[in-house]
Amino acid sequence: MRFVPRIVLALLMLTNFGRGCIHAFAPDGGAHSIAGLDLSTARQTILSLFAVMGFHQLVAGAFQLYVLAVRRDLVLLALVLQTAETLLGVVNLYVYRTLPVPVPGAPFNAFILVVLTIAVVIAARENSTVNIDIGR
Secondary structure, X not given: OOOHHHHHHHHHHHHHHHXXXXXXXXXXXXXXXXXXXXXXXXXXXXXXXXXXXXXXXXHHHHHHHHHHHOOHHHHHHHHHHHHXXXXXXXXXHHHHOOOOOOOOHHHHHHHHHHHHHHHHHHHXXXXXXXXXXXXX
């Protein structure tokens, strides 16, 4: 079970790189081609916001890669940060500022939130076991 948090973080890193590249570099940022959003009004604003989101995902993916490659002691922190961001994204998509059309990111992020929560619990238990063993 101790490898589960690292595997989840690695999958999230790949997901962040993939989504980040689409949102930052695809002609429509995935706004219309994937999410089905109407770009006939405020196209430039929507594309700019999608690009900002994409660049953020690329930075998050780079941090996660750093954690996995260099600082494995930060796996719990990286998972907690990703969980907080995903939770806020899910709340936004379903409650706060919902989109006018259903988007594939909503259920996908809800699923990711469940997986991340499980990984955080496992990583926290692993961290507490390591800290207890070190203290003896």
